[in-house]
Amino acid sequence: MLPKKDIGIVTDEGADLPEIFARENEIEIVPFKMELDGMENFSGNIYQKIRQAEQKGIKSLIKSSQPSIGDFLSAFKKSLERFEKIICITLTSKHSGTFNSALQARNFLDEKTRGKIFITDSLSFSCGQGLLVLKALDLAKEGLSVQDISEELKKMALKINIIFVLDEPKWAVSSGRIPGFVAAWLKKAQEAGIRPILGLKNGKIKAVGIKKGVKEITLALFKDFELKVAKNKQTVAAITHADNPEAAERLKKMVQTLGKTKVVFINMVGSVLGGYAGPGALALAWHQN
Secondary structure (H helix, E strand, O other), X not given: OXXXXXXXXXXXXXXXXXXXXXHHOOOEEEOOEEEEEOOOOOOOOHHHHHHHHHHOOXXXXXXXXXXXXXXXXXXXXXXXXOEEEEEEXXXXXXXOOHHHHHHHHHHOOOHHHHOOXXXXXXXXXXXXXXXXXXXXXXXXXXXXXXXXXXXXXXXXXXXXXXXXEOOOOHHHHHHOOOOHHHHHHHHHHHHOOEEEEEEEEOOEEEEEEEEEOOOOHHHHHHHHHHHHOOOOOOEXXXXXXXXXXXXXXXXXXXXXXXXXXXXXXEEEOOHHHHHHHOOOOEEXXXXXX
């Protein structure tokens, strides 16, 4: 039997990490649960299913629920077979009970085992949450203790920025997963031909800006990023997209023209988060050193 490694990572599906990266780094991914009303018989990924349903006149609705206590308990036990201690990073607690499920799962373990699991609320999702996972891996490779990594992640969670643009705001509005006032603002902005920029502040979805006269979502995101980022600092970024890889690649080229920005991964938004955002959505997350 091989000796256990020191620190392992558990996160939920909301981190949108590239599958090969998660596998190579032995990251345990806890899945969400999802139901597709009226879309079960369509083929392809979630975005293709949504498009097909809309063409058929079917009102496509996605119902999801957070990972259960049992899901996290299973992931913890599986990871502890290979690692002495665990860092668990969850989707923002402001929009999901995922963080609470992880906490409750830990409480089902004996006292000694509980002391090996450290849980962090990412206050983010998608590529923002993914960047926090990457930070945890880097800190572990540097040899920091699990306690020190946990403290650093709490600080880092407040420093990660994420902005996103919806190609069609109607999906997010109909989902009911965004605040009512934001939904109303999205509708009005769309009618006025304005590109709304959404983001997270202290873990909550907020309206963070508008771009007038910018139809292309890639350019809208880049312009907002350019305003917010400090040009003289090293910037680590990640991009996720809702079945819009061409836009993601264009955005990568744009942000890397700033000189000190490195895009560490591009990936498609998973079915649960992407189902609410709808096809074409684009997100950009970053932190600065």
